[in-house]
Amino acid sequence: MDFDSFLNAHRADHLERLQQFLRYPSISALSEHKADVRACAEFVAREAARAGLEHVQILETDGYPVVYADWLHAPGKATVLVYGHYDVQPVDPLDQWHTPPFDPLIRDGRIYARGASDDKGQVFMHLASFEALLKTSGSLPVNVKLCIEGEEEIGSPHLAGLLAQQLDRFRADAVVISDTTMLGPNRPAVCYGLRGLAGLQIDVRGPAHDLHSGLYGGGVQNPIHALVELLASMHRPDGRVAIEGFYDDVAPVSDEERRALAELGADEAAIAADLGVPALYGEAGYSFTERTWIRPTLEVNGIYGGFQGEGTKTVIPATAHAKITCRLVPNQDPLRILDLVEQHVQRHTPPGVTVSVTRRETGKPYVTPFDHPVIRAAAQAYERAYGTAASFTRMGGSIPIVETLDRLLQAPVVMMGFGLNDENFHAPNEHFSLENFDKGMRALCHLWKGLADWRP
Amino acid sequence: MDFDSFLNAHRADHLERLQQFLRYPSISALSEHKADVRACAEFVAREAARAGLEHVQILETDGYPVVYADWLHAPGKATVLVYGHYDVQPVDPLDQWHTPPFDPLIRDGRIYARGASDDKGQVFMHLASFEALLKTSGSLPVNVKLCIEGEEEIGSPHLAGLLAQQLDRFRADAVVISDTTMLGPNRPAVCYGLRGLAGLQIDVRGPAHDLHSGLYGGGVQNPIHALVELLASMHRPDGRVAIEGFYDDVAPVSDEERRALAELGADEAAIAADLGVPALYGEAGYSFTERTWIRPTLEVNGIYGGFQGEGTKTVIPATAHAKITCRLVPNQDPLRILDLVEQHVQRHTPPGVTVSVTRRETGKPYVTPFDHPVIRAAAQAYERAYGTAASFTRMGGSIPIVETLDRLLQAPVVMMGFGLNDENFHAPNEHFSLENFDKGMRALCHLWKGLADWRP
Numbered sequence: 088m089d090f091d092s093f094l095n096a097h098r099a100d101h102l103e104r105l106q107q108f109l110r111y112p113s114i115s116a117l118s119e120h121k122a123d124v125r126a127c128a129e130f131v132a133r134e135a136a137r138a139g140l141e142h143v144q145i146l147e148t149d150g151y152p153v154v155y156a157d158w159l160h161a162p163g164k165a166t167v168l169v170y171g172h173y174d175v176q177p178v179d180p181l182d183q184w185h186t187p188p189f190d191p192l193i194r195d196g197r198i199y200a201r202g203a204s205d206d207k208g209q210v211f212m213h214l215a216s217f218e219a220l221l222k223t224s225g226s227l228p229v230n231v232k233l234c235i236e237g238e239e240e241i242g243s244p245h246l247a248g249l250l251a252q253q254l255d256r257f258r259a260d261a262v263v264i265s266d267t268t269m270l271g272p273n274r275p276a277v278c279y280g281l282r283g284l285a286g287l288q289i290d291v292r293g294p295a296h297d298l299h300s301g302l303y304g305g306g307v308q309n310p311i312h313a314l315v316e317l318l319a320s321m322h323r324p325d326g327r328v329a330i331e332g333f334y335d336d337v338a339p340v341s342d343e344e345r346r347a348l349a350e351l352g353a354d355e356a357a358i359a360a361d362l363g364v365p366a367l368y369g370e371a372g373y374s375f376t377e378r379t380w381i382r383p384t385l386e387v388n389g390i391y392g393g394f395q396g397e398g399t400k401t402v403i404p405a406t407a408h409a410k411i412t413c414r415l416v417p418n419q420d421p422l423r424i425l426d427l428v429e430q431h432v433q434r435h436t437p438p439g440v441t442v443s444v445t446r447r448e449t450g451k452p453y454v455t456p457f458d459h460p461v462i463r464a465a466a467q468a469y470e471r472a473y474g475t476a477a478s479f480t481r482m483g484g485s486i487p488i489v490e491t492l493d494r495l496l497q498a499p500v501v502m503m504g505f506g507l508n509d510e511n512f513h514a515p516n517e518h519f520s521l522e523n524f525d526k527g528m529r530a531l532c533h534l535w536k537g538l539a540d541w542r543p
Numbered sequence: 544m545d546f547d548s549f550l551n552a553h554r555a556d557h558l559e560r561l562q563q564f565l566r567y568p569s570i571s572a573l574s575e576h577k578a579d580v581r582a583c584a585e586f587v588a589r590e591a592a593r594a595g596l597e598h599v600q601i602l603e604t605d606g607y608p609v610v611y612a613d614w615l616h617a618p619g620k621a622t623v624l625v626y627g628h629y630d631v632q633p634v635d636p637l638d639q640w641h642t643p644p645f646d647p648l649i650r651d652g653r654i655y656a657r658g659a660s661d662d663k664g665q666v667f668m669h670l671a672s673f674e675a676l677l678k679t680s681g682s683l684p685v686n687v688k689l690c691i692e693g694e695e696e697i698g699s700p701h702l703a704g705l706l707a708q709q710l711d712r713f714r715a716d717a718v719v720i721s722d723t724t725m726l727g728p729n730r731p732a733v734c735y736g737l738r739g740l741a742g743l744q745i746d747v748r749g750p751a752h753d754l755h756s757g758l759y760g761g762g763v764q765n766p767i768h769a770l771v772e773l774l775a776s777m778h779r780p781d782g783r784v785a786i787e788g789f790y791d792d793v794a795p796v797s798d799e800e801r802r803a804l805a806e807l808g809a810d811e812a813a814i815a816a817d818l819g820v821p822a823l824y825g826e827a828g829y830s831f832t833e834r835t836w837i838r839p840t841l842e843v844n845g846i847y848g849g850f851q852g853e854g855t856k857t858v859i860p861a862t863a864h865a866k867i868t869c870r871l872v873p874n875q876d877p878l879r880i881l882d883l884v885e886q887h888v889q890r891h892t893p894p895g896v897t898v899s900v901t902r903r904e905t906g907k908p909y910v911t912p913f914d915h916p917v918i919r920a921a922a923q924a925y926e927r928a929y930g931t932a933a934s935f936t937r938m939g940g941s942i943p944i945v946e947t948l949d950r951l952l953q954a955p956v957v958m959m960g961f962g963l964n965d966e967n968f969h970a971p972n973e974h975f976s977l978e979n980f981d982k983g984m985r986a987l988c989h990l991w992k993g994l995a996d997w998r999p
Contacts, residue, residue: 176856370761387771
């Protein structure tokens, strides 16, 4: 039996086990889900053992654990580290989900659940590819190590420390990650660049307690007014970020690369219609693809202050708050960007309030040479499974650990994802295409076989 | 026994009944408290009957009922209508209350509870003053009507209709309201002007659902960015409201009145220290007293959009929202102000989103001639109870019904309040001074006696 027949024969079993995986509400950002996240790690460990991997271990950190496993019986062959994550994003606004986020539903060729696409579905496919090859041929074409963490959605605060501390355990010739998207249905894409991340929170403090806006309105600075003035000062009318020095370190992108991006042919009218916005909007002088892949941004992810209930409450709140993340491109340094934002806040703090900045997660931007043999092997594996040539793309999202893996392991990182852009990662009604689930498991099997002849 | 002895003898009983009043969570803005608000109306009716008033009725409206009662056995004397409200503001943020808001606590000469000062404590004092005079002398010096409503904190949407429909029932020669503040401890003040109110909500709508801010950040307008830009455009750097035409109808205030306000001698450094702000802030060219009494404002009372939980969520939200109230001065018209704000929103809506404006409550500003005999009688009554001359003030808050009462009844409205500015109305830990509770009941008895000789 070849791996393709094996995957066909076990499809119902795979879908059942994927649904078990998706039932864990493993939200790393919310402390009330602590037990769920840990239970999910144990599930991954059991599945790794079931696939035939060895030395399965749950490696503790000061946060959530990392699941390790390996199969190292291919002497003389390359060693590949597979990275993924079993934690998921929060699910609010819950009332916008059509079905409960942790009660998976299969409908119209898709599986709906938080984590279906990002990243449980894709982690599961790797385990299934190893299982298929081991159960049908008794061995893998390459040596394999598994590193599945539980803190990706909160910026991987403990993984780098663990990797640095146990470098020999994790050492590999290449890293493969499936946590990115294809260009569209049947348009596979190897991703060679990611934006970095720099997160912060701004807290504005005014009066010691909430005040009646009739009695005090006009006489004290309203923390909400101070916050909106401060936030509005961070963008210019042309869509550029107005933080002083923000673009200083941005590496120029060659005309050749911009031409290649243009040739991918994004249909901006169709994108606007898909997203339901009256028009796309962004930095003047750049296309949608460029704005989201090769240009840095500053986005307010949340804002809150004062009364949010039904009706009216005539109040000047004591405080107002905003959560911000910047997306960064080579060669911006997240720590320097946080410095610049903090300086901007200090320079632009309106009178009558105090403002504090709390730094949150950071991740460096990453690009890899797109003619590396492992990148080419990934493109070939896609082509065999999908019957169509793969594209080479960059991505607007951040996987901060990518840059860390590259730096610590000194190994190229291949991002070979199977998600689609409309699959609502981080949003209500996240789902994953079962066509990509099926073809993706085959593409991964082709990749492991394709790397058999590679000598690093 | 005179009324003073009666009040002394019944103090414990009065405090016990006031606490019963304060235990009703009669929050008119929140529909889950519907039964509590109605139960509170019934309590007021029982207390009016107990005080010796007659024709006690709970008058139904399309919202919460109005408690009516009267005592009309003083032929040839003036008729005074007492207005107040038994509803209260919401209590969030609940975690900032030191004791539960609806479990009254007496400590250090104060009674703590939502509604203690605004306005249950002051409504109770009126009932106690009638009880004291009726029980000690068998009659009142004037004819009295009672009108205690349950929708003041949501802008009195049904009271004007009821008054217009039953004008004969409510007709009076003067209206007395105790829902304002004194200038400070032992500084009684008759209030002769109130700011008006115009409320609205702004809803910004961007993508059809929340988007991943890594994948889409920079490529679509973020509704939070659009909202903060829009809100920031509503004020100028000098603290003035930047809505086109906002100040057009503001009646000039005479130099004489500005001098009188200055002579009240507000200590701005002490106010800033009391409020806990680094500095006072407001419209250039005006004092704190002027900014809060005679100048109009636009205040954002609440803002919300995107992620507010613990940690980070990298999201571009589908929507963002703000709640706004303007405080207005003579001769601004609330409906025209709402028109102007709506036009401003239309003119300044950023690209890539749609914005809608929902109109909420309105109330006209009000001033009364400050040499009216009823105003002077109130000042004398204060002086008898407090042993110190009363001041004549305006107030930053709004009691929209004041303008309505004046217009419908064609009668002067006397605002004779017993609150203090630091008593946290509309905020956590609302409280009321028992010294003003005690002196205030006596001041009201003096007022009724002082009006015995007035012929309208």
